[in-house]
Amino acid sequence: MSIGKNIKRLREQHNLTQEQLANIIGVSDKAVSTWESELKTPRMGTIQKIADHFGILKSDIIEDKKDNVTSISSSAPHGIDxxxxxxxxxxxxxxxxxxxxxxxxxxxxxxxxxxxxxxxxxxxxxxxxxxxxxxxxxxxxxxxxxxxxxxxxxxxxxxxxxxxxxxxxxxxxxxxxxxxxxxxxxxxxxxxxxxxxxxxxxxxxxxxxxxxxxxxx
Missing domain, CATH: 2.10.109.10 (Umud Fragment, subunit A)
Structure with missing residues (x-):
């Protein structure tokens, strides 16, 4: 799963609109839309803001998640460092x-x-x-x-x-x-x-x- 899809899933799990998420992290709702559409990728600092707000790790947004973006996979040692x-x-x-x-x-x-x-x-x-x-x-x-x-x-x-x-x-x-x-x-x-x-x-x-x-x- 891409960063954009992880952000979209996380946003929808918390019943937020693109505009509401944009206001939380200080960007435009158009920026959120381009991430979720995979037209652009947010900077690492922005990803950290999203992770901090939802109390998760930045890797939960960056790395592929088959189940839930708020969970950490313990079965995939690749990329841990x-x-x-x-x-x-x-x-x-x-x-x-x-x-x-x-x-x-x-x-x-x-x-x-x-x-x-x-x-x-x-x-x-x-x-x-x-x-x-x-x-x-x-x-x-x-x-x-x-x-x-x-x-x-x-x-x-x-x-x-x-x-x-x-x-x-x-x-x-x-x-x-x-x-x-x-x-x-x-x-x-x-x-x-x-x-x-x-x-x-x-x-x-x-x-x-x-x-x-x-x-x-």
Whole structure:
């Protein structure tokens, strides 16, 4: 059973409308509808709010439940030390690519997921950060952590393109620095004037990464 179906079953068991559940957790009823229709997946922080309200574990919403979402299966040891987090799309570590939403959930160590409940995963494409993170890795990015100079972050350029770079903020602009063995990748500087017509915004700080199961060595 998916997260959306678990949320719907839980809501119906407590005789709540989508609007009532939305008011409880501080979102719109449209958001609840998109979750239950499996068009989108709620963030881990939102799932935690739902779990806290109903007095259940977050895993009761995330993991498949054959019977009742409020019960914990004792017969499925798989995943007990992991937690599912959303894989939202791809991110370029070379030439920026448009972020495309991917409807998927990936198991990460439970400690990581619980440390960064609002984070999301993006696939790294390109080799401009391969001194730090290899192409094909899944980068975990937390949008709630403030970025300091020298941090690696997902950066949206011109509103919709995303790139993974080391970020340095200046009084007159921002520098995006690659960390690559490929000399073709160059440091990019965007002045305040540049950003008037080509805005640069931070989407999330890199906090962890993992190799996907199908990676080739």
């Amino acid at each position: 992991s937690i599912k987090m959303p894989l939202l799309g791809s991110i370029s570590a070379g030439v920026p690519l448009e972020m495309i939403e991917v409807q998927d959930l990936v198991n990460v160590p439970r400690e990581v997921g619980e440390t960064y409940p609002d984070a999301f995963l993006l696939e790294v494409i390109g080799d401009s950060m391969n001194k730090v993170i290899p192409e094909g890795a899944l980068a975990l990015l937390d949008p709630t952590i403030e970025i300091s100079n020298g941090d690696i972050a997902a950066v949206a350029v011109n509103g919709y393109d995303a790139t993974l770079k080391r970020v340095f903020k200046h009084q007159d602009g921002v520098t995006l620095e690659p960390l690559s063995y490929n000399p073709e990748h160059k440091t990019q500087f965007y002045s305040d004037k540049d950003m008037d017509h080509c805005p640069v915004s931070i989407k999330g700080k890199l906090v962890w990464y993992m190799a996907p199961l199908d990676i080739k060595f």
